Amino acid sequence: MDSSNDDALDIIITNVVATFRTRCHLNLRTIALEGTNVIYKPEVGKVLMKLRKPKITASIWSSGKIICTGATSEDEAKLGARRLARVLQKLGFKVRFSAFKVVNVLAVCSMPFAIRLIDFTKKNRPIASYEPELHPAVTYRIKHLKATIQVFSTGSITVTGTMGSFDFREAIRAMPLR
């Protein structure tokens, strides 16, 4: 455990992905016709709807499952999802907002020093994996936190996972970067 990782831990959450269900069938054509800010993709079978505030993009399937991406916090994601459900209600569907779940959170953090990836990987086998031909960063998977951390040589670190944002600090602290 390296407490020296504490300097410059500006963790910024850049994306939150959440899903919920409307418990009713949705007619995609109606949504495409009567909604603004929608893109209809008949070949995939979904509608993309973009909300302005919060800035969220939602993929809507006819089964009633909806995936919201683009929020910058879990609460924002919930607000956006509820707003979306209200819009669908107004369009005439019998929507019941249920099964809201945050599926993935992406956070970015930047260290003020460069990181030697090869030495880092050697010290952290087999949790860390580094294939420069495929991806420029080292992928570090923390199983018990269900998180994937990508460490770049420039000192940028991205964390993806289903844990709460407060756990990200723990994850980053737990990594021996030096």
Next chain:
Amino acid sequence: MSGAGVSCPGCGSSNIVDDDLYSQAQMVCVDCGSVVSEGVLAHDPNGGSDVSYSWTTAVTRKPCVNLVKGLQRVKAICRILRVNKEIEDLSQTYYKQAYQHQTFIKVSLQKKEVLAGCCVLVSCRLLNWPITMATMSCLLDADPMVVGVVYQEMVKVLRIEAPIVNVTDVVEAHSQEYKISLLHVPEQLAENSKDLAKRAVALVELAADTWIVTGRKPIPIMMAAIYLAWQSLKPSKQRLKFTLDRFCQIAKVNKHRTALKRITEMKEVLCKLGREIPWVREEVTPDNVVRQVDDILKNRYALLRRALRTHEDALQAEDSVTEEVASSQASEPVEHTPNASAVELYGLNSERTQQPGDGNESPCTAPELQNDSQESQESAPNWGKRMLFAPPCVTHPKRRRAGLPGLQDVNGDEEISDSEIDSYIRTPREAREFALTQKILSLSESEKS
């Protein structure tokens, strides 16, 4: 009903008749009664047997045909690469194991071929025979990303810990591909492959020490190193005029566009070192640095130390100037100071570590915050600009559009007003017009076609 021209083997008579026994057709000799020939007793049921092939016992008796073919393919790949027997055996073992694992037993034949290549790749890595994934994808004629995916899955399934390929090891093998010896090109352009490889290795090592190699694909780096090595081994006007494009043409290699970027980066590093050479009078620029490469590489560790010392002196001079300015202005909050002064310390600490060539690149010593000097109002937002060698992405960061700030003080359960929602719904009139427009558009399109 005698058979045409058939004689009985027993008595030699030609009196042979068809005498079917139940469902079996038989030709019998009338005189001695021996059966001359007979047909099949039972046919395979129409439409195949009731039992599918995978349920019959034939499966356990005969090994899977595709497995056998796959093992032969592994052997063939090993022969093409001319690896030793150990690698061949190991890759065949891995292939057998992986093939029969549930993740790979039902994939397409194309993926199974890629799997064969990946087994060879991992065995080569384990037994210290460095090849790159790009080479393997060329051999298999497959997309490098697909090869990567299959490789990572296989390593996970078989729980192998393969060492990472060191670029310097691969350079020698890679430089064999360049047809630049006396046999292929005229004398002024020719180069002995051993010398070329040796100089390219030195260049790659220098690049590795100065953050050009970390995180990047190896082949463009190697191509840049070989090109610069070729130019610098005999820096005549003719060679210096050769662009990367033409070089790749005469060496009969496919050019990589990113190699141009690597060449620029390497030349920058060489310039930084070239400036420290005491006997060079003229200014060292990326155009004329190639002539100095020989000297630079021979003395690179000494030059690195000198460059770091000069840089550190310059930084200290700068800091003392800005300190004077800062003391007469409001001081920055303390948070910024550890950042900037810690960065400066890397420069200091590196000088003290006596390891050659390691310089300030390995921040392995924990920074002791000796200097809590009040750093200036410009608190080095880009730490990379203060270091002599840093990853190029840090020294030339991409301009990012300032992201819109997220909603503050949101708790997810607020009230949503009707007017907000209405902004997302078209009025009935708008909807009708939209539908009409769509119809008109689709009609005009179908008229056109």
